[in-house]
Amino acid sequence: MFVSTGTEETAAPTAATARDAVCTVRGLVRTYAVSRARRASRRPSLRGTRGTVEAGLAATPIRANDGIDLDVRRGELFGLLGPNGAGKTTLVRQLTGLLRPDAGSIHLLGHDLVRHPDRAARLIAYLGQESTALDELTVALAVETTARLRGLDAAAARTARDAVLDELDLGALSGRPLKRLSGGQRRLACFATALVGERPVLVLDEPTTGMDPVARRAVWTAVDRRRTAHGTTVLLVTHNVIEAETVLDRVAVLDQGRVIACDTPAALRALVADEVRLDLVWRQDAPLGVPAVAALRPLAEVSGRRWTLRLPQDRARAAVADVTGGPAFAALDDFTLAVPSLEDVYLALGGRGTGLVKA
Numbered sequence: 512m513f514v515s516t517g518t519e520e521t522a523a524p525t526a527a528t529a530r531d532a533v534c535t536v537r538g539l540v541r542t543y544a545v546s547r548a549r550r551a552s553r554r555p556s557l558r559g560t561r562g563t564v565e566a567g568l569a570a571t572p573i574r575a576n577d578g579i580d581l582d583v584r585r586g587e588l589f590g591l592l593g594p595n596g597a598g599k600t601t602l603v604r605q606l607t608g609l610l611r612p613d614a615g616s617i618h619l620l621g622h623d624l625v626r627h628p629d630r631a632a633r634l635i636a637y638l639g640q641e642s643t644a645l646d647e648l649t650v651a652l653a654v655e656t657t658a659r660l661r662g663l664d665a666a667a668a669r670t671a672r673d674a675v676l677d678e679l680d681l682g683a684l685s686g687r688p689l690k691r692l693s694g695g696q697r698r699l700a701c702f703a704t705a706l707v708g709e710r711p712v713l714v715l716d717e718p719t720t721g722m723d724p725v726a727r728r729a730v731w732t733a734v735d736r737r738r739t740a741h742g743t744t745v746l747l748v749t750h751n752v753i754e755a756e757t758v759l760d761r762v763a764v765l766d767q768g769r770v771i772a773c774d775t776p777a778a779l780r781a782l783v784a785d786e787v788r789l790d791l792v793w794r795q796d797a798p799l800g801v802p803a804v805a806a807l808r809p810l811a812e813v814s815g816r817r818w819t820l821r822l823p824q825d826r827a828r829a830a831v832a833d834v835t836g837g838p839a840f841a842a843l844d845d846f847t848l849a850v851p852s853l854e855d856v857y858l859a860l861g862g863r864g865t866g867l868v869k870a
């Protein structure tokens with residue numbers, strides 16, 4: 512059962528509010544001021560000029576969201592992908608009414624969430640990264656309490672609790688406090704709380720972190736079921752490239768507070784379709800005495816014994832022939848050729864390339 516979403520306000524006053532848009536964000540800016548501790552360091556140092564230099568650096572505010580535009584459609588599984596610090600959580604906290612933007616607009620299902628952030632709670636179920644508020648409760652009580660807070664009466668809350676615990680196969684853990692569960696189990700229990708008292712929009716911040724494959728599958732099956740049955744819209748925050756490519760309908764790639772691309776994973780991958788990724792893993796040091804290997808070195812991103820190269824297809828084929836057909840082969844531990852991933856897209860678009868994980 513959905514709590515009424517209401518449409519008592521006119522939808523966003525922009526042309527981009529498509530008929531099926533559930534969420535429209537325009538020009539969203541959020542800057543974090545320097546903390547008090549850091550401000551203290553702005554005072555002139557008694558020890559000389561060093562403090563003044565540090566003060567200049569510390570006083571720079573952090574522009575965590577820097578003019579974000581987004582349109583999320585009804586029933587979509589829409590992703591926010593970006594490395595640590597890209598501004599994903601800041602964006603989500605504004606969407607969920609927990610943080611006020613400095614500028615810009617957010618319209619969700621016809622509600623202006625900048626003017627009325629309190630309305631987010633009845634439109635969105637938010638699974639954040641922390642679970643501390645629920646940690647003392649048993650799994651069953653955490654789920655039931657959340658259902659009650661979302662407006663279900665006692666009997667309906669118990670029914671919803673039992674259904675979701677059953678759906679996620681959490682029955683055996685239902686009597687255990689969250690704080691006594693493993694990381695993956697706790698994450699699944701928190702996901703269960705996000706599902707009860709159904710909301711039209713689910714916002715999930717790294718929901719599958721720490722989960723084993725069975726639990727991950729239970730999460731995506733439950734999400735799909737709600738999209739099919741209720742047209743639930745899902746906003747997923749992730750820096751897991753593989754998961755993003757597998758589950759998302761569309762993805763906005765964030766870097767340093769900006770959306771640097773937004774499309775389907777396949778369309779984004781097509782941006783770099785003429786490239787392939789070649790990974791070479793050396794047994795020990797790379798044999799730089801071999802001219803073909805030395806020629807590849809400036810093109811490689813080096814991580815320990817692994818070289819990663821993004822090359823046009825012809826060049827990649829030639830490189831494979833060089834390293835497998837000549838004296839370099841004895842020094843090679845492993846190699847893989849792969850079609851481009853969203854990580855390659857991110858790098859091609861100018862992302863800084865740190866923090867995106869592959870699995």
Ligand SMILES: Nc1ncnc2c1ncn2[C@@H]1O[C@H](COP(=O)(O)OP(=O)(O)OP(=O)(O)O)[C@@H](O)[C@H]1O
Pocket residue numbers: 543544573574575593594595596597598599600601602750
């Ligand atoms: N409360 C805060 N005070 C000051 N700076 C902050 C605060 N919260 C976030 N930031 C900064 O804002 C930027 C964006 O942070 P945010 O948490 O939104 O990134 P993220 O993409 O969610 O990262 P992660 O993947 O690590 O969760 C970062 O530079 C971060 O250090």
